[in-house]
Amino acid sequence: MKSFKGIALLVITNILIMVTLAISANILVYFILPMFGIDVRGSFEARQLMFAAVFGFGGAFISLWMSKWFAKRGYKMQQVTNPTTPKEKLVYNTVKALAEREGIKMPEVWVYWDDVPNAFATGPSRNNSMVAVSSGLATSLSDAELKAVLAHEVGHIANGDMVATTLLQGLMNTMVYFAASIIARFVANAVARDGEPSHMVYFIVDIVLQIMLSILASIVIFAFSRKREFKADAYAADALGADAMISALQKIDALSRQSVEWQQREAREDALATMKIYGAHGGMKGLFATHPTIEDRIAALRNRR
Structure with a gap:
């Protein structure tokens, strides 16, 4: 029952977001912009670009x-x-000491119960953020290693990674929505009968293109994410030393390999290896990875010594 309520709440939230964005886009196009002498109501391309920007950036920032x-x-x-x-x-x-070091508001500190060693930082701004640590991470790492991981997470906050990623996500969303709508309109007009574009063709092509282009856009976003991970590692190394961060990464990697989830994933990858779908450190898997490999992160930290 609790999980059902959570799913229902998520669905209702997303519906409200979509309705709010749709209303905002219409108000912007039909009322606000004309007040400033900008009338795009008769231009399909300009109107679609405006809608794409509202939905692309609006959705990204609401999520943030x-x-x-x-x-x-x-x-x-x-x-x-x-x-x-x-x-x-x-x-x-x-976390308090690192926040004071950066001159930012103290992030909220949370712990959650999970045997898998993990930590993350999130929040809409540098001064409105949180750091969460799993029980598995807190109990498995030494004090120095745990501090290094915390420094990595505070590094994400201090570097403004959440906002930077949201801006990129908004830009990619806008490009996906706009390109899909323009191409779909062209196709719908090309198969028009008696001068009437096919709305069904437009809808199908638009949805298919949005899915395909979103996959391509995610490659750019994931590449940016991997780059920010290196920067957060560098922040931790500067704050507390590279050795502690290297040791933490090695231990987290070893502990993760012992988990059931990791073993199941490895079994799936071994089964697919003969099909040459992707490799462990490159290929398609590397393009869609949010984090660099542990080996690459350790190598980058060692180069900072």
Whole structure:
């Protein structure tokens, strides 16, 4: 029942977002822009570009604005405000010290229960963010290693990675929506009967193109994400030393390989290897990876020594 409520809430939220964006786009095109002498109501291309920008950037920034809300509901979390255990004190005080070092508002500190060692940072801005740590990470790493991982996450916040990624996502969304609508309109006109474009053809072509172009756009976004991971590693190395970050990465990699999820994934990849779909460190898998390989991250850290 709890999961059903969560799914229902997510669906309702997305419907409200889409309705809000649609209303905003129409108000912008038909009322606000004409007030400034910009009339795109009769131009299909200009109108579609405006709608694409509103939906592309609007959706991306709404997702960013709600990122903390979604994260807290995606895991069984507990916020750390008055740390009591040694590990809680270590996590809280490390994040606080790094935030003071950067002159940013103290991020919210959360812990969640998961044996898989992991941590992440999210939030709409540098001064409105959160850092979450799994119980598996907190209990498996040494104090120095845990501090390094926390520095990596604060590095994402300090570098403004969430906003930068959202801007890129908005730009890619806009290009996808606009290109798909223009091409779909051309195809619909090409198969028109009695001068009437086929609305069904337009709809089908538009949806298919959006899916295809979104996959291509994601390659750019994932490449940007991998680049930001290297920068966050560099931040951790500058703040606490490269050795601690290298040790943390090695231990996280070793622990992850022991998990059932990792073993199942490896079994699937081995089964596909003979088909040459992708390789472990390159090919299609590398293009759609949000993080660089552990080997590449360690190599980059060692080069900073």
